[in-house]
Amino acid sequence: PAASRRLVFHLFNQKQRHSNITAVNNRIRSHKDSFKAFSELYASMAFENMLRAAAQNPSSKVAKEVISRVQPILEITGKRTPFGALDSSNVKNHIFAMATHYKAASTFVTFAPDDANDPRVFRVTLRSTDNTGFPARATTGDIKQMIDDGEILGEDNIRIPANAYARRKNATQNPVAAALRFKALLGSVLTVLLGLLPNHKRKKTRYYLQQRRGLFGHLCSYLGVSEVQAR
Structure with a gap:
């Protein structure tokens, strides 16, 4: 689906x-x-x-x-x-409001995830039966479902192309996999590297010195946007 x-x-x-x-x-x-x-x-x-x-x-x-x-x-x-x-x-209203309350932002951070070449994205785009194989260990029933996307080598074996074209093709055909990985990566950057949980994950307000110390010290607040591609 x-x-x-x-x-x-x-x-x-x-x-x-x-x-x-x-x-x-x-x-x-x-x-x-x-x-x-x-x-x-x-x-x-x-x-x-x-x-x-x-x-x-x-x-x-x-x-x-x-x-x-x-x-x-x-x-x-x-x-x-x-x-x-x-x-x-x-x-814009949020930016002006935060600038009034916290003054001008001290740091600008941007990053661009390489979703097409991410091994986790590539694995999620393929059918999986367990977590021990990479990308997956297929059974006889799974081969019949995957036959349109792969090449049969033998019983319970399937060839999965992993070149650059195949990686981009899988990521394009399964945008949900790229979105899930982007969501996980963004949460890790905000929580671990910057040290401040997003609003939708906070249950209570704390003094900023009680927050986890990140790369830029104890943050009071941040604001971010996601830029989409034409793809």
Whole structure:
């Protein structure tokens, strides 16, 4: 299933939709009156006429008025949608807030994992029956499932190409393996090298000197983003 691009993109699309639904639901529960007024406005014939006029002339005053009324609703979900249009722009607010509280950052760190040539990624991209063989020890039943990706040498033996082309091909066809390895590597860098747990792994707040000492001393905070590739 991890090698099925259609399934991966379907699950990713579901995650985005669920994030939007959750954000809207929480907003409606906390601002019932404002959403009731917007629902009445959206269902009115006057607003429908405004939409038609705005579609015909996007630079008119009517179009700007429509945007001013709809934009707050769009921003509610956009900031919480993974990889959405407003997701990256929302990072600026965090940067300004942290700069105000902690002052300017003292260190800039960047790293680029070589997922295609990582032995752990290469192993996860292949079918495994146990943890003793590398990449895996196959049985007779497994050979029938792996025959499309490998070459039969004999009973219970299979040839697994490990050249550069095969490594990149496996990593591209199984993005889940690369993502799992990236998540583990990122957690190790933040926790072990920098000495500060990410927010989603913290259960309580501690004084910064009580934190583990990392490469740059005792950190108060950090902020990071993941840059995706076109691949």
